[in-house]
Amino acid sequence: MNEHTVKSYEEELALLDKKIAQMGGLAEQLLGQSLAALEKRDPRLAEDVVQQDRQVDGFERDIEEQVISMVARRQPMADDLRHIISALRITTDLERIGDLAKNIAKRALAIADESHPKPLMSGIHHMVELALHQLKEVLDAYAERDADKALAVWRNDAQIDAMYNSLFRELLTYMMEDPRNIGISTHLLFGAKNIERVGDHTTNIAETVHFLVRGFNIADDRPKDDQTSSTLISGT
């Protein structure tokens, strides 16, 4: 790709990518830390995540402002237009991912004093690991302008959904075994739902990257495998 005749335009586009990379890195970090806070029952780490989410919000505002100013001043066309609009879309998804990590951290705070059921915790652990992997892949796909990689991430979201479905069932069963488990199970259930939502935002980013690179949207319907809205385990 040739460079723009106007150098400062080129620099602004590069700056936009740099900010997205930093913001994405921060979102990844928060998600990882929220898991650690949950697993280690570390209230200080959890508090840290809640505080750092403000930085993610700051990135969003900053990127938004830059995008608005670039649209107004540069009247971007073609791939530049897709680039700038994609950055705007991605920053919104990353901001939501930051929020979700913050929510998980808050749950970690709430249940720090409870005993954590091991099999359930390992389920959550695997979900976060996969979600983190997906997020990293999609940020790489953006940086490398790799539509195939984005498409792979998009397809892979079904795995997170499957894990969430099975965790959902396990948690219901766990609650039925002993009503005293309901408190912690509910918090863990919300935590798992948050991770599932991280997966969905990651998928959105994958769609955006595909649009950015190829110039059209992914044609298929996204595989949506979250079945919990229709799942019920009867107690009788």
Add this chain to the structure above:
Amino acid sequence: MLKMPTLDVQTNAAAAGTETKVFANDVNVYYGEKHALQNVNVNIPDRAVMAFIGPSGCGKSTFLRCINRMNDTIPIARVTGKIVIDDQDIYDKSLDVVQLRARVGMVFQKPNPFPKSIYENVAYGPRIHGLTHSKTDLDEVVQSSLEKAGLWSEVKDRLDEPGTGMSGGQQQRLCIARAIAVNPEVILMDEPCSALDPIATAKIEELIDELRQNFCIIIVTHSMQQAARVSQRTAFFHLGTLVEEGPTTEIFTNPKDKRTQDYITGRFG
């Protein structure tokens, strides 16, 4: 009056120009030794605006001038290939060029009203082409042309004043009124707004949008934003060839050719 914003850009583009008005097949233009335009093939739809874009010297104006045989006036110019308007080959030997130029009107970069009154500027064409039979007829044509050009309310009380005394934007609209007075089918516009301020430009663009209901309009412009705003189809020329032609929304969001992409995003080397 408030107008509801319309979001039917796509449908407009799809609905516009289903019928081909101007058809070019393997058009080549030589200026002496210089091969200025090479093998241009394009269908230009009726009742739509087609924009020609491209860097200076790319051949877009040269091609525009082929469509009303303006290149005939340049002694060293030679045109080969075929241009057909409504099944009629306009380079046919038997064709009357004066008649052709009545069918294919033109508006230039710099407003060029005749040094005559506003009325005479518009009346001149219909009179020499014998389109009207009485003074009343002619008055009507002048009024309706000025109305279509969005100028009537501004000039109706001073039709006897010289056309050259108006503002640049008004002069340009006068030239458009003059062009449509002879009831053409195709209107060629070569950079019609480049000498105008933004308000006058907006008025001309609004006018172009209205005129496309009835005419086939072809506009050459250096302003990509203008091409994006006013046209339904866009053709990109580079180094004497037509590189890419397609729906305007596609050309400006997802062009197929790298040269088009480089040009419209400001990356030309």
